[in-house]
Amino acid sequence: MTGQGDRDDRAVERAARATLRWSVRYTAGLDPLVAVRRQEEILSDLHEHAAWATEAGTSPRATARSLRARMLRGIPADLGWRRAQLSGREGVRWSLPRTDGLLLAAVAAIGIVQVAVGAFIAVRQVRALQIGDISFIPSSAALTIALGSVALVALALLGRGPTRPWGSATLALTGLLIFAQSVEALYYLSATALVVIIGVPWLEPAAYAIGTGVAILCLAATAQWTNSARRIPAASAASLHAGEEPR
Template identity: 80%
Template sequence: MTGGDMTGADDRAVERAARSTLHWTLRYTSGLDPVVAADRQEEILSDLHEQTAWATEAGIGERATARSIRARMLRGIPADLGWRRAQLSGREGIRLSLPRVDGLLLAAVAAIGVVQVAVGAFIAARQVRALLIGDISWVPIAAALTIALGAVALVATALLWHRRMRPWGAALLAVTGLLIFAQSVEALYYLSATALLVINGVPWLEPAAYAIGTGVAILCIAASAQWANPARRFPAAPGASALTGEESR
């Protein structure tokens, strides 16, 4: 398959994955020197062509190739951001090493897990208190769901300390993170008179909680892809290092 062949019905999955990668490239090169940005974008275009051509020669299906492209893009996000920072600071020779990226990701995802567990524990404590003092005599669905999500987050955080289970832990935290913050806001609507006043006075609070959850989920998914390392199942095409955030040599 050549670059011009990515228009058939069977190639749409690869085309969509390639467009996502190019869109991300345009985003993280925006605001840089036009020559540097153009060079980077051309490098990614060439890399995508080489990978799809190699995948066709190796007999890899379109969907598997598309998954590989997306996974490599997600794994490369931290290094891409490091490359952008190096360009902005003028320190072009500095790149984040893989161990350092993994360490930063682990610290960030672990912190996310701890926060989610704390949110679940807080809602559980408020629920027990409300029941004991007779504020309510039932458990709101949002409170039950928040407590359950916090329990799952506890298990997921524990999985982060086992290297082989780390991708699963990050994936679970992506799911719980997407929901737990908004659900905790809804739970507090029933469990706290002060929170009720705040929520009624700040109508954008719940959408903001969903936005935070979405950002958390994206970070955790990127970490999960980094640790799962699908490239071991789909070897990269020669010279295809740019998608992982590394510059070709």
């Protein structure tokens, strides 16, 4: 009887150890404090389960089977918990910077194009005045040059994290207008462009469509950077509450 009882007790012990080994595996690579806390929770749960089974008169073999079944049923939830831990921590460190880098490159390219459009219209305007093709500054040309100048300021705002949302929001506004206004300005400033504009009646609507797409992208970047600025302090505060030392 004693030998049988020892074997039954060892069955419970083996089931508990298997569960603990699994907890060590799926917490590998996580923050050590988080991993240890999770393992302690599993150990406490195993102890309570075994104590409840003993009080209820459940046989050790049935308890061991129950422990193993719980471990197997809980694997999907354990993996989901691990993904949540990774997305909540490494996601802040790596995914956001990668996304921000791509957005910054795209928005900066948009800003450079807008500045180039404004500069091009300014050069065409000066040239047209010099050779006498035109004796006035069309409102569309003046607006395009002004929008290009504003875009240059917005590019400077992109250089610093705190002002980056303001820069992208500004480029959304300038991008919405500058392309269509430049097409209208070229109507006055370039004979070649005049022929193209007359021959392609959808050119100006296409310029407005491009401007709308640019504005949407810049506004999406604004929202991303604004939310990132809120999430990162929140993640840092959560880390401190979890027991991490501030870096």
